[in-house]
Amino acid sequence: MKGLQTKGLNKSFGGLIVARDITLSLQPGDRTALIGPNGAGKTTFSNLITGILKPTSGQILLDGRDIGGLGEAARVRAGIAKTFQITTLFKHLSVRENIRLPILERERRALRFWHRADRDKGIEAEIEAQLAAFTLLPLADKPVQDLAYGQQRLVEMAMTLALKPRVLILDEPAAGVPSSDSHLITGAIEALPADLAVLIIEHDMKLVFQVARSIIVLVNGAILTQGTPADIAANQQVRDLYLGAHHD
Numbered sequence: 677m678k679g680l681q682t683k684g685l686n687k688s689f690g691g692l693i694v695a696r697d698i699t700l701s702l703q704p705g706d707r708t709a710l711i712g713p714n715g716a717g718k719t720t721f722s723n724l725i726t727g728i729l730k731p732t733s734g735q736i737l738l739d740g741r742d743i744g745g746l747g748e749a750a751r752v753r754a755g756i757a758k759t760f761q762i763t764t765l766f767k768h769l770s771v772r773e774n775i776r777l778p779i780l781e782r783e784r785r786a787l788r789f790w791h792r793a794d795r796d797k798g799i800e801a802e803i804e805a806q807l808a809a810f811t812l813l814p815l816a817d818k819p820v821q822d823l824a825y826g827q828q829r830l831v832e833m834a835m836t837l838a839l840k841p842r843v844l845i846l847d848e849p850a851a852g853v854p855s856s857d858s859h860l861i862t863g864a865i866e867a868l869p870a871d872l873a874v875l876i877i878e879h880d881m882k883l884v885f886q887v888a889r890s891i892i893v894l895v896n897g898a899i900l901t902q903g904t905p906a907d908i909a910a911n912q913q914v915r916d917l918y919l920g921a922h923h924d
């Protein structure tokens with residue numbers, strides 16, 4: 677089966693169960709949001725997928741292959757990427773230079789024997805394409821520290837795509853972004869490569885309902901329900917348990 681699957685994923689910290697029998701699948705092209713109240717286990721789930729945490733039991737498959745035994749770096753190489761965080765941006769370097777870094781790193785790892793000039797030309801073309809895709813061309817030569825927060829988040833996304841992921845986890849892409857700039861984030865998500873499988877963990881329901889085609893609701897570490905945005909908006913249990921409740 678193509679894409680990412682989890683089968684019966686469980687995680688406990690001592691007596692505290694934070695992931696309960698999570699079985700889901702994320703196919704190429706999916707735009708799936710994972711929502712749930714604070715402490716529901718969303719971050720824990722993302723950490724299980726990226727390999728930061730090891731599950732207590734259960735399986736994680738990528739294209740049908742069990743990747744549960746792989747460490748974080750190997751999972752990135754296998755095609756699972758989570759967005760770089762703003763704290764990892766080189767703030768004094770330009771947007772273009774920041775985007776160049778993960779591309780150079782990828783090429784160094786791939787040990788492809790390009791003629792140097794061809795390789796450099798290819799890299800520069802890729803940087804320009806990413807700048808254009810994320811509407812960053814006019815800002816390309818500015819130091820990242822001079823950008824608005826929402827624009828810095830676009831730089832993170834562009835850098836993550838240099839890893840050529842097949843599965844992309846966007847962990848709170850709109851966190852800290854003023855609502856006047858949230859269209860930058862929704863625009864960037866909508867412009868992601870069509871065949872990428874995208875999992876969006878997000879508190880901002882407006883953004884979730886704009887970009888997700890499927891929504892998974894997590895409560896107490898377990899999947900309460902999964903459905904289209906219309907299903908979820910109409911689900912009384914979700915409204916009672918989550919959407920009506922106060923969260924940040």
Ligand SMILES: Nc1ncnc2c1ncn2[C@@H]1O[C@H](COP(=O)(O)OP(=O)(O)OP(=O)(O)O)[C@@H](O)[C@H]1O
Pocket residue numbers: 689692694712713714715716717718719720721
């Ligand atoms: N390393 C840890 N050790 C013990 N308990 C932990 C650890 N990490 C998370 N937890 C607990 O696991 C539960 C789920 O936390 P998690 O951060 O995954 O939830 P979340 O849905 O991402 O919440 P939020 O929306 O607030 O980010 C919480 O009760 C949390 O206190």
